[in-house]
Amino acid sequence: MGRAEARPPNTEPPTAASAPSRIESSPKDAATRARMHPTMHEPAVRVDAIRKTYGATVAIDNVSFDVRPGEIFGLIGPNGAGKTTTMECVEGFRSPDRGAIRVLGLDPIRDAHALQERIGVQLQEAQLQKRIKVREAVSLWASMYPRAADGDRLIDQLGLSEKRNERFMTLSGGQKQRLFIALALINDPEVVFLDELTTGLDPQARHAIWDLVRGIRQRGKTVVLTTHLMEEAERLCDRVAIIDHGRIIDVGTPVELVRRHCPEHTVVLAIEDPATIARFEVVPRISSITSDGSRVTLRGAGDDLVTEVIQCLAEHRMRVTDFRTEVPTLEDVFLRLTGHAIRD
Numbered sequence: 001m002g003r004a005e006a007r008p009p010n011t012e013p014p015t016a017a018s019a020p021s022r023i024e025s026s027p028k029d030a031a032t033r034a035r036m037h038p039t040m041h042e043p044a045v046r047v048d049a050i051r052k053t054y055g056a057t058v059a060i061d062n063v064s065f066d067v068r069p070g071e072i073f074g075l076i077g078p079n080g081a082g083k084t085t086t087m088e089c090v091e092g093f094r095s096p097d098r099g100a101i102r103v104l105g106l107d108p109i110r111d112a113h114a115l116q117e118r119i120g121v122q123l124q125e126a127q128l129q130k131r132i133k134v135r136e137a138v139s140l141w142a143s144m145y146p147r148a149a150d151g152d153r154l155i156d157q158l159g160l161s162e163k164r165n166e167r168f169m170t171l172s173g174g175q176k177q178r179l180f181i182a183l184a185l186i187n188d189p190e191v192v193f194l195d196e197l198t199t200g201l202d203p204q205a206r207h208a209i210w211d212l213v214r215g216i217r218q219r220g221k222t223v224v225l226t227t228h229l230m231e232e233a234e235r236l237c238d239r240v241a242i243i244d245h246g247r248i249i250d251v252g253t254p255v256e257l258v259r260r261h262c263p264e265h266t267v268v269l270a271i272e273d274p275a276t277i278a279r280f281e282v283v284p285r286i287s288s289i290t291s292d293g294s295r296v297t298l299r300g301a302g303d304d305l306v307t308e309v310i311q312c313l314a315e316h317r318m319r320v321t322d323f324r325t326e327v328p329t330l331e332d333v334f335l336r337l338t339g340h341a342i343r344d
């Protein structure tokens, strides 16, 4: 269940949620979010050692993480890693074989009814009746909740104004995706779950949706999303959990994860006089120097590497004709931790 059809919320576990009354794009800092959430120490979502098998396939095992109120939390991992299975357990669509889950302090299965009005869900492979019009779908969803957001406004905010009277089957993949996000926001939920938020969208639509998600956070909501796009995780998520082969490998902010697992930085520069390369040998942070004619690659750990290299260049008045730095990304972290790239 759960994957095939996005049903109106009263007929099945939560499928939709509600509309932001306004969209803002500047993220709030952690201190402001803490003020908005006095019970910040209580997680919005707590997942404790859950396991789920499908026959002989162990989809997820011993998965644990907390999502803090007001943050954008990402589950990142390659196809088949267990992201959707984890999300569907948290949303109450699937029952884990083992372990415990709390969403806003409630049990997603036992308290499904109470949670329905407080969470919003966008499914990875949702479908709607093909002839339903955009505005009809939004009104139908809105009618299921006592406290629904302004559907027309939501349609505008998601860039669907021109498609308001179009049928679902005539929408492009990206437009369907936006409609599902609109439906997930229709009840103004406290926690929104977005599975594969921007898969299949063009870069412009992707950026628009990132802004929308930041707007949801700005309004004090908690967002849990899955993605296999590292750039998306890095730019959008406050914290991420890396999942591979059904297990959580590490959890942290993107910056923390990069510092922890890939602390090395690289500076590549072109110096006018190759004979001066020896001057880099005394720079404390540099652990390796390689050169190819005038092109020099300097490697070392820590944020100060670049500053020290620049100081060395200035001190010796070395002329540089090219200079660039290479800072590791979450993609590198993933490769380091799992031994394979996310898109293998």
Ligand SMILES: Nc1ncnc2c1ncn2[C@@H]1O[C@H](COP(=O)(O)OP(=O)(O)OP(=O)(O)O)[C@@H](O)[C@H]1O
Pocket (backbone or CB within 6 Å): 054, 057, 058, 059, 077, 078, 079, 080, 081, 082, 083, 084, 085, 086, 124, 228
């Ligand atoms: N209904 C199911 N029946 C049997 N096996 C399943 C089912 N759903 C998922 N699986 C298996 O469980 C594992 C995890 O799948 P899941 O859909 O959770 O991964 P995912 O990380 O969401 O992948 P994707 O990035 O492709 O969406 C995979 O090995 C998958 O084949």
Ligand SMILES: [Mg+2]
Pocket (backbone or CB within 6 Å): 083, 084, 085, 124, 195, 196
């Ligand atoms: Mg999935």
